[in-house]
Amino acid sequence: MDQFCCPVIVPRMRSKSTQGGGMVFLYKKHLEQKISVCEIIKDSIIVIKIDRSIFLKNDEDRYLVFVYIPPYKSVFYKQYDVNDLFEDLESVLENYSTKGISFICGDTNSRTSTYDDFIKEDNLPESLVDLTSYSADSQLSLRVNPDLKTNTWGLKLLSLCKSSGFRIVNGRHSEGYANGFTYCGANGTSVNDYLITQEQNFELIRKFIVCSFTTFSDHAPLHFEFDSVQQQQLNSRSAGIPENDVLTVIKWKDENKFEIREAFRVNYDQLNSCFENRDLSSDADIDTCVESFSDAVVAIAEPFCKVTTRHKSGHKNAKLNFDKPWFSDELKALRRNYIRALNAFNSNSSTNNHKTLNECKKTYKLKERYLKRQYMKQEGDMLSVIRKTNPKLFYAKFKPKKKTLKSNLKLDDFYEHFKNLGLEMNLDSDNASTEEGNCCVFDELDAEITSNEVEKIFLHCNQNNWVLV
Structure with missing residues (x-):
């Protein structure tokens, strides 16, 4: 998606x-x-x-x-x-x-x-047609x-x-x-x-x-x-792609037999025109007739079949799909019966086929819900036991998984980035050394301490706090 x-x-x-x-x-x-x-x-x-x-x-x-x-x-x-x-x-x-x-x-x-x-x-009466601009509904x-x-x-x-x-x-x-x-x-x-x-x-x-x-x-x-315009552009681009680079898959769906049969009935004249004015004793006319008939059949049946076109070079391995834990062999058999009944109903929507479809669907759905409830209950009981016996493992199951970020950064770009960082650090250290030579000087802090200043300090101090140096 x-x-x-x-x-x-x-x-x-x-x-x-x-x-x-x-x-x-x-x-x-x-x-x-x-x-x-x-x-x-x-x-x-x-x-x-x-x-x-x-x-x-x-x-x-x-x-x-x-x-x-x-x-x-x-x-x-x-x-x-x-x-x-x-x-x-x-x-x-x-x-x-x-x-x-x-x-x-x-x-x-x-x-x-x-x-x-x-x-x-x-339609309006003729006497009122010229008096109003009313447009009548088409039949x-x-x-x-x-x-x-x-x-x-x-x-x-x-x-x-x-x-x-x-x-x-x-x-x-x-x-x-x-x-x-x-x-x-x-x-x-x-x-x-x-x-x-x-x-x-x-x-x-x-x-x-x-x-x-x-x-x-x-x-x-x-x-x-x-x-659409984009569909035409897509068709023109596909026409210019070499055949070896394109993979086309047509998947037949048995449940669409009724629709395809109806499509052939509607387009009977188109199929019949492939044989008109043909000399079937001539090999060239036979080849042309077969080719035009094949093209007509494909054009009629194509909307009902799944067609996939893609580049082989960009094809990725398909991911494996696993069944749910509660999907048992019995449930698989019920699902197959349900699909067979559904295909039969799509081919012929009779009362008997509809009744069979409802029975198969109901049996399958009820069994699926029952097995799912049983599995969820079993998992809940297991978590209750783990919570008492191993709390660390219990809370670890609810921690959000860390997402691994994938990067397209090349190794050379990685090296150049940190190389430039090193150069910037060297420039900063050089600038710092030059700034130390131009530091501020306070003359009042470098002046000598006079005897009057020492005498003032002794007068303000308590005798018990005097220390002989």
Whole structure:
């Protein structure tokens, strides 16, 4: 994580029933001068400004509004004394839409089904067209949404879209390969996480993907890309690097099979065009056909595979990762079952797969917490014994470790530094000897003591204090 900056950390609400929460914003260090945090509202809305110079279409700055809206009737609203976060979100959109291009992204706990997020039949009568500058809502295509239910927050989100002119990107973007569920919990699956922006900004989004579920969260990550100047510069620099200096690794992820299959279905025409107007009896045409087909397959599947490019010369040995002390063989087996069930659900989000996933996850999590509690209790008992039998060792375990400072100082520089210090000390000693010759002289201290001064001293002294010399 050394290559990332973390300017914002919003801690989660303290609760016995919650295992996670909070908000963290990260970006790479080379973008530090281009990204700034505008404001944070009630620990639930973070507004980020990205400088226009980063993007290819750099007419305006872009504002990313990351939002988390707690569930309806949550204790959050009592703790923060908030009536409705949608009102705050609407004021944010009104403010920053005049300054640049705004995008909303996050967990809104809103279920919107396939209801319209625009006003239908919004055209004015012909008699009123010349009397006002009102612009009617465009009739957008129907959103692809596997979640056909709604809730209170979902209706509020749709109302916000209609009043502000913002539209939901999920299930509507041309490059949205997988428009599946974004939340998978014990009670079911739903679509709660959205990317929202104005209709004219859809073309600025190069790709939008609802990724597969992972073991880290109940929510699926939202992946979206913009065309940036730095990406083009990076590609041009990579093109000039010799092949021997670059290591590219593509890691296949079995849980992404469904998304890749859906991507191939969406791009069927692109794959089919590789075989059009080809003379398959010619070796040259066959080679060209195979090459173009391979390039198309790689371009479609690449977003779902992990690609790493780095210089071999700068490659460092990977650190060994060790399991936690309480991670037993039984727990490893339960985790493997959990991951297999998760991959099966990502491939086919059926009711049976969801039920199996919940059972495997619950069994694994309960066993993990139990073993962790047992280990912590055992460690606590051991510390109690050490405290009584060996207090010195007990308190030594709580001493902060001294950090070893690594220096890039060369040996020659080290030698020159102390050599110059020695020369300065010699110069100081020479200056000190010259100053001794020019010391101050007080004539009254060198004068002889007269007999009158001695007589005065004897008169003031007591006879018992006289000493014969």
